[in-house]
Structures are given as structure tokens and as C-alpha cells.
Amino acid sequence: MPLHKSAEKRLRQSEKRNVRNRARKKELKVLLKNMQKLIDTSADKNVVEEAYRSAVQKLDRLGVKRYLHPNKASRKKAQLTKMLNNYVKVD
Known part of the structure; x- marks a missing residue:
């Protein structure tokens, strides 16, 4: 346990941020998996485009x-765009 008042505050802040970051990470994973699942199941083109957006x-x-690092976000967007374009091209 922290011995100083400021260390206690940092611990509280760290716990809050940890919860928030986990939620963000989970939400992002769900969105990306949802997009992949829609493409794999050959869903309607409009549904896939909405998931992409x-x-x-x-x-x-x-x-x-x-x-996320902005370059990583950009790279992920490029990968999603490529997946979407391949899906649209096939249909």
C-alpha cells in the first residue's frame, strides 16, 4: 500500500485508467472481429460498409x-480498407 497521500492518489488514478483502457481495448477488438465476421459470412454489402465506417x-x-499510436491506427484503417475493397470486388 502507498505510504504517501500523493501515491494513494496515483494508485486511484491508475486503477481508473486501467479500467477505461481495458474497455477501449475490448471495444476495438469487438469492432474489428465483427467486421471480419461479416466479411467471412458474406453479409450484405451495406452492413459491412456500416461496420467499416x-x-x-x-x-x-x-x-x-x-x-493507439496514430500510425498504428492508420495502418489498421488501411488493412480494413483493403479487406473491404476485396470483399466488394468479389461481390
Whole structure:
């Protein structure tokens, strides 16, 4: 346990941030898996595009807020775009 008052505060802050970051990470994983699952099951083109838009929007937000490195967010968006383009081309 922390011995100083400031260390106690840092512990509280760290716990809150840990919970928040886990939620963000989980939400991002769910969005990316959902997109992949829709493509694998040959879902409707409009549904896949909507999933793509929501995933890209989330990646942009996480990149700006520095949860992800902006280059990693950009790379993930490029990968999603490539998946979407291949899916649309096949249909």
C-alpha cells in the first residue's frame, strides 16, 4: 500500500485508467472481429460498409486521443480498407 497521500492518489488514478483502457481495448477488438465476421459470412454489402465506417471512426478517435499510436491506427484503417475493397470486388 502507498505510504504517501500523493501515491494513494496515483494508485486511484491508475486503477481508473486501467479500467477505461481495458474497455477501449475490448471495444476495438469487438469492432474489428465483427467486421471480419461479416466479411467471412458474406453479409450484405451495406452492413459491412456500416461496420467499416464505425471501426474507422473508432480507430480515428483512439489515434487522436493517443490510446493507439496514430500510425498504428492508420495502418489498421488501411488493412480494413483493403479487406473491404476485396470483399466488394468479389461481390
